[in-house]
Amino acid sequence: MRRWNGWIDEGAEPPAVASGAVRLLEAEIGPGAPPRDATLGEVVASLGASALADEAGLSIDPVDRIRHARGQSLPDWIALRSGRLGRVPDAIVRPATSGDVRGILELGRRRGAALIPFGGGTSVVGGVMPDLDDDRPSIVVATELLTGLHGLDETSGLATFGAGTLGPDVEAALGPHGLTLGHLPQSWERSTIGGWVATRSAGQQSLGFGRIEELFAGGRLEAPAGSMVLPPHPASAAGPDLRQLVLGSEGRFGILTETIVRVGPKPRVEAVPSWVLGEWPRAVDAARDIARARLPLSMVRLSTPIETATTLALAGEGRGVRALRAYLRFRRVGPEPCLLLVAASGDEKLVELAVREVGSIVRRHGGTGIGGSPGRQWLRSRFQVPDLRDALWELGYAIDTLETAVDWSRLPDLAADLGRTLRHGLDDVGERVHAFSHLSHVYPSGSSLYATYVFRLAADPDETLDRWRRLKDAASEVIVRHGGTISHQHGVGRDHRRWLAGEKGELGLGVLRDVSARLDPDRMMNPGVLLTDARDERSGRR
Structure with missing residues (x-):
């Protein structure tokens, strides 16, 4: 069971933060002051x-x-x-x-x-x-009892799950049949298949397996106004696709009880080779060329120079890291190296061909191959990264993420402006921010941009919240100004609601409100999430 006020399991110790990473944070933003957290007993007593x-x-x-x-x-x-x-x-x-x-x-x-x-x-x-x-x-x-594999049509590649089924249980049910959904968001171990649909989730390897909107074939939504059954047609021209209304609805239209998803054979081979490129502009060009090559890849992940340096600091000073640093010096890789991880999944010959072609593209942009060790380490630890939130909190640091997606022509300016805005977002209160980012999902026309930022906790929780709000608001304004989506994979919730009109337009938001009113006439479903409500508008609350 997850602890009541964090991410790690109840009773578990947070992971140790590498000494190099602690030194990096202390140098960049100053030493943290561990907070005094309320106990569960104290919160219960005040309830x-x-x-x-x-x-x-x-x-x-x-x-x-x-x-x-x-x-x-x-x-x-x-x-x-x-x-x-x-x-x-x-x-x-x-x-x-x-x-x-x-x-x-x-x-x-x-x-x-x-x-x-x-x-x-x-x-x-x-x-x-x-x-x-x-x-x-x-x-x-x-939804923790709405679980399990309810039906499997292996001929059609369709699996029906209770909407509350957790990620590991989805794969455990499909594994004996040699099948996989392949949807692996970073929260995979703790998130549900219904939640993925409700928030339009993207898995880490969605490039090959598909985002959840490509995998969601149908299901059942229980709305206050009635039941909506969504048949899993392979394709249809019978008017607008109602599945698209359920995707990303975040509980405003009803409760998803069953999900029908498209599954496929489990890949026989998976490789995650890595390269380093000497400068960010050429690295972005390489990622774009890889995306446009339409190779059978499941992931392309490119870290900025600051994220690459942070990743190496988190890895510690073991023999492998020292050898990598020495190799990069020997190859005279530029002063601001960018780490590129690529995943290829499928038959052995197809994977080998894809990796070879990626290597050819990367070399044309001045990149250097560094083998499979960084990729294997990423595979081992990819679902453990959120555990660092608990560890950093106990050292006196807050860590948060935000993400967007934008076309390739706007990406360089957005990435530069977003990083600059986050790093200087608390200058006026005398605090510094360590911010870094990576491209996590690439497309032929553009890419996502996933940013992480760390700042010091204040003695007063309200001040910590104010620091977060300053950074979140400033970053969101930058994203909108550069034409990015307010969310590529996390959803809208309350935190992004203010900026939704800029993306959907007032008429578009009106359509969504009309749908909500039809399915939920008493406005009982998850009020305050995704959409403003009528009384919010009367009071001016956005």
């Missing part, structure tokens, strides 16, 4: 009584309510660690069938309650918390 009665099927246990009060955004962490939660859900309910969900929707209508779908609780954009400005009772609908 108000539930507005709902303890009736059959509803849990009003204080610890249960606290564990389902927030997700994994940095504001969520600040609230949990400080014990300043504000509102918490009044009850938790755990349906096991679509019929149970229909009963819960009726219960919510009868009680005048708001309902909050809760899968793995891994939202990093404020997507699974009670609306602080909504005075109705709130019920979290936890």
Whole structure:
């Protein structure tokens, strides 16, 4: 079980942070001051009584309510660690069938309650918390019993899962059949297949296996207005595709209870070779050429010089890292090397051919191959990286991420402006920020840009929250100004809602509100997420 106020398992120790990484942070932004976190007992003692009665099927246990009060955004962490939660859900309910969900929707209508779908609780954009400005009772609908493989059509390559099935359980169910979904976001170990659909998730190897919108074939949505069954047609010209309304709806239109996904044979071979390029502009050109070559790759990941240096610092000073540094000096790689990881998955000959062609492209841009060791290390640790949030917090540092996607012609300016904005975003309060980024998903016409930033925790949690808000707002404005999407893979939640109109337009937002009103006439589903509500607009809250 995940700890109540962090990412790692309850009772587990955070991973050790390499001494080189600590020295880097101390040099870049100063030494951190470990905070004094509230204990679970203190938070329980401060919790108000539930507005709902303890009736059959509803849990009003204080610890249960606290564990389902927030997700994994940095504001969520600040609230949990400080014990300043504000509102918490009044009850938790755990349906096991679509019929149970229909009963819960009726219960919510009868009680005048708001309902909050809760899968793995891994939202990093404020997507699974009670609306602080909504005075109705709130019920979290936890999907942890809506699990398992319900059906498998191996001939068609279609698998039906309960929407609450966790990532590892999806692959464990498909593995004996020689199949895979291949959708592996960084939160894979703790997130659910229904959550991936609801947030339009992208897996780390979506280049080869497809983003979730390519994998989602159909399913069942239980909305307050009724049930919506989405058949898994391979293709259809019968009007607009209603599946696209469910994708990215973030619980505003109803609760997804079943998902039908497209699965395929598990790759026989997977290789993750790596290269280093001497300067960022040529590295971006290489990534673009690889994307346009349309090779059978599952991932292209290119780190900026600052992220490359940070990655090496996190790796420590072992023999392998020392040998790599010596090799780069011997090959006279530029002073600001950029690490490129590429994954190829499939039959052995196809993988070999793809890797060879990537190597040819990289060499044309002055890159140097450094073997498979960095890629193997990335494979071993890719789902453990979020554990560093717990470790850095205990050293007195906050870490957060944001992401976008933009066309290739705008990417260089956006990357430079975003990094500069984050690094200098707290200058006026005398604080520094360590910020770095990488291209995590490439496309023929553009790329995602995934940024990580670290800053010191303040003694006052409200000041830490203010520092985050300054950085988040400034970075989001930069993204919009350069024509990027406000989210490539994390979703909208509350944290990105202010900037959605710039991307969808007021008419587009109006269409989404109309759909929401049709499916949820009492506005009970996840209020405050994705869309502003009518009373928000009257009060001017965006």
